[in-house]
Each structure stands twice: as C-alpha cells, then as structure tokens.
Amino acid sequence: MLSVAALALDGVMTFDLACAVQAFRHGPGKTGEPVGFDLRTCGVRPGPVWTPNGFELHVEHGLELLAEADLIVVPGIGLPTLPAPEPALDALRAASARGATIASICIGAFVLAQAGLLDDRPATTHWAYCDEFAALFPAVKLDPGALYIDDGDILTSAGLSAGLDLCLHIVRRELGAAAAADLARWNVVPPHREGGQAQYIPQLMGGADPGGGLATTLSWAVANLDKARDVAALAAHALMSERTFIRRFKAEVGTTPRAWLDAQRVGRARELLERTESPVETVAQRSGFGGVTALRDHLRAATGLTPSAYRRSLRH
Template sequence: MKRVVALALDGVISYDLACVVQAFRYCPGKDGEPLGFQLDTCGARAGAVNSPDGFSLYVEHGLEALADADVVVVPGRVPGEVPEEVAAALRAAAARGAMMVSICVGAFVLAEAGLLDGRPATTHWAFCDDFARRFPAVRLDPGALYIDDGDVLTSAGLSAGWDLCLHIVRRELGAAIAADLARWNVRPPHREGGQAQYIPAVVRGNDMHDSLAATLDWAAANPAAAPDVSALAGHALMSERTFIRRFKAELGTTPRRWLEAQRTARARELLETTELPVEVVAAHAGFGSVTALRAHLRTATGTTPAGYRRSLRH
C-alpha cells in the first residue's frame, strides 16, 4: 500500500481535490476493496480549510502527515502566497523521495517551493502566461494534459487532474486496474491530444485598424474565399507588398500565418458543430487537402480531426 496525502491549502479547488479522492480512495480492488493506495488529506494545519466553492472543508491532519507520504498531491487553489512552512514541508517530502504531484494551478505551489526548477511541467492553459513570467526556470509545456517527469508529475486544469491520477494508477498498478477505475467513474481511460484542443480559437483581436478590418472579417468568415495572400491584398485594394507591410505592422504576424490560423479555427468550428466529412471540412476551411488539415490541426491542438471531433463536438 502506498500512502497518498492530498494537501488542501486555503482556497483549495474542490473539484481538483475530488479527483484525487475519487482516484485513490476508491481505486477498485478485489471484491470492491481499495487496492494499492491509502489516502489521507491534510492542510497547513488540522481544522477548517476555506474553499471558493461555497463551503469549507475539515481536515484532521496538518503538515506532519507529509512526513511519511509516498505520494504528495497538491490540488489547485486560488492565488495566494505559499507559507514558508508549507514550502519547507514539501521540499522535505521531495528530498525524502516522495512522488510530488500537482493538479491544475497546484503547480504554482510546487514551483513556489522550488521543486519544478529545471523540470518540464504544465498547468491550466489560462494561467500559463502568468506561470511563465513568475517561474522562468521551469520548462513549461502549455499544451500537455499532464507531464510525468519521474518523481514530479503535473497536470493541466481541472479534468486533466483525472487524466494524471489515472496515469499514476496505470503506472503503479497496471493498465487493467486503471481501466476498471475509469469504467467505475464513467470516463475514458485515456484522452487523445493535449490541452491545446481546449484553448479557445482566437480569430483576431478587437483593436484592428480600420484599413484592414473589413478584409480580415471577410477572410475569417470564409477562409476558403481567400486562397492566398494576394487574394487578401486584392480585397483590401492594396498591392501585395503594401498589404504585407501594413499587416505585419498592425498585427505583429504575417498574412500567411494569420490565414492558416483562420483556416484551423474554421475547421475546429465545423468539426465541433457539424457531421460533415473531414474532406468537406478541409475544403470549407480553405485547406487544399485533408493532409494539410491534419497537419495544421495537430500543430494547433495535438490531435487528429477524428480525435478532436470525438472530444469536443457539441
């Protein structure tokens, strides 16, 4: 039996904590008995723990519970300073050889304790820019659902915590038990792609110069109508050279890259909301072939058209 301790700090996100509880307290074994893990929950101290979710929690243990944990899991919490005694307890657990795990923005806590320096890690996509600014020594991967770096594991936001917990069960107890756990919780044992597929597709900013706005609106609404940069320039009634210069000055990117992004955004929309065959989606989005669609979608989301449609179709 491995002892798993979830550290619920003030501001803990109850969904993140629930992923840990559901995975490790109810990991199925023979005759429904827990197998492989013993789960405890602790706080910075025993007693009440505040949550932003409309209720408080009560934990029976303080930081002393980390002293003999085999696995330490830090669920996400609302932003706030990490008390030095918490950071010190986490460092001591890591130095002792405990597996250190974060879910969602719990990565901020591990990073604050210095446990992610020089390591690959991830967190919720919406907080990646802030994380990168605060912790430049961490090798942040904004697209991953989770990252296993041996003794330190991190996940992206919310439901990605489930993906990571299942991965740990699979790694420690085998694929069959992980599949049973997933089946019991009525969820897939493995998800395709990374969290990039869940980041909203941004078509264009709101601060566009009037000289380009009409052309960009036209091309974004129907990327197939603008097969190349010369078509964009023609719609804007500019020479191609002038259009490219003005485009780069106002948008900070090239027309070709912008057009590829619009095609990918349009393809994502069609895959999510229609039953159209992939060949038709590629044509409507302005890609010359299904191969081109697959290549651009994998770059943008980390998955295939079929995988994206299965995971995100409305």
C-alpha cells in the same frame, strides 16, 4: 498500499482535490473500495479549510502526513499567485528530499514552483495561467500545451479535468493499464486522452467547425482497431478527404491521427497482455498492429519492455 497525502491549503479548488479522491480513495465498482492506494487529506493543521466553492472542508490531519506519504498530491488554490504558507513549502521540500513522489493538479503547480521543486524541470499548468506562471518562475521549463507531464518523482497536470488524466496515469504507472482502464470506466472517462490542452485554448480553435465533431469516428476506431489501419481508413469513415480529416483531427484532438492510433493500440495491447493468456501474435492482431514486430517496437517505446517481458512484470 501506496500511502497518498492530498494537501488542502486554504483556497483549495475542490474539483482538483476530488480528482485525487476519485482516483486514490474510491476505486471502481459499487463498493468503492480503493485498490493499491490509501489516501488521506491534510492541511497546514487539522481543522477547517476555506474553499472558494461555497463551503468549508474539515481535515483531520496536518503537515505530518507529508513526512510519511509515498505520493503527495497538491491541488490548485483559488489565488495561485499568492504565497503559499511557508510551513507547507518546507514540508514539500523535505518530502521531495527524502524521495516522495509529488504531483500537482491544475494551478497547484504554482505551489510546487514556490517551493523550488520545478526549477530546471518540465512542468505544465492550466493554459489560462501560463503567462503568469512563466513570468513568476522563469527557471521552470513550462509546456503550455501538455495535458500532464511525468518527470519521474515530480508530475504536473493542466487545468481541472486534466488532473484526472494525471491521476489515471499514476494508477497506470503503479498498477498497470487494466487497473487504470477499470477506474476510467467507473468515472466514465477515457483511460487515456491523446493530445494536449492546446485543443481547449480558445485562440487555437478558430479554424474548427463548432457544428462538426469526430467523436463517432473515434469511437468506431477504438472499437475496431484491426480495421482502422491508417489515416485513410479513418478519413473514409468520417466521409472526408485525408487532407481535410488530418486538419480537423489536429484541431479537435490536438495530435496527429497516427499518434492517436498508435496510443490506442498500445493501450489495448497492454490490457490484453495483462488480462488474457492470448499469444503475443493474437494480441498484435486484436490491438491493430498486424504483426508482432510492430507491437514490440511500439510497446518498447511506451514502456521499455517487450510484450513477453511486460506480461511477466505484471504477473510478478
């Protein structure tokens, strides 16, 4: 079990906190048994924690949890520019110094930045707060377009539901693609969202057709990766020219069709390598790569491992 501490400061955004709960405390299935993680929630001290969501929380633990947790999750607080309690910042610094992994959700990045943990490192936060964040913390390498950023021992996510994307990524990183896919199905969300939060920023969506949508074509592609060979196949399914399709795809999804297809194929290949005994050639065909060489190149780029080594590492 990986021990997880969720830090609920006064003003905690309960949606952000719930992302961690859904990922690290309630596992997939009706029993809701967590798999691989042991999450507990703490505050600056045990007792009530005020929220801006119309109710109070009661936490049983104080900052002592941060001294022993393997992973610390910091949800956002309602007024992110206000100074966080110094004891909490000190506890986060100490946890980072001893090697704990620390992840922020949404505007929780403000807390990590106040602790100095993001200086000279890449990070992201909710798009609506990026200007304020950049002004307050110029030493941080802010990426306003990312859904989440994994910088090893420090991870940050964009706003709200991107926190669940980040938590699923952590599950995938620690337990593999199959565990993340199971959890995603239970939460009725995609196991991996391609693109960034640029697709949700209003001023960048002016050219998108609000009455359109590529969901049908994307669903078809995920179910038929062996047939969705290239952009031409996707455009044909959507009944569009390639040029129009590429423009619409970037506006709605936030990335290129090719990058999206490659990510879907790598995800499918990882599941097949983890869950089946199928030969690597069969995995390459079923995930839409067509051949072992393409599968090997893309999987190595994503994980650093060949298909055979990836399968062995998960068995180990």
